[in-house]
Amino acid sequence: MTNKDFFNAYRGEPVLYKGNDIGAYVAGYVEEKYIILGFYDDKGCILAFNTDVNVDKIYVSYRFAKLKYLEVVKH
DSSP states (O other), X not given: OOHHXXXXXXXXXXXXXXXXXXXXXXXXEETTTEXXXXXXXXXXXXXXXXXXXXXXXXXXXXXEEOGGGEEEOOO
């Protein structure tokens, strides 16, 4: 699955990072490099992006993650 496919399939869904719940949601992607995680608080270290990034701008902060470390939270 590509980062774009993952984003389109799970946009806005909560995810675990390396098996831990860090309060992250699927917020965007950077080509095939990273998935962007969004947070509703200041847990992320990134506050804004330029226009070349595919990201939902509804979150307070963001963080990059590799797809292999993410697991979608099952409801």
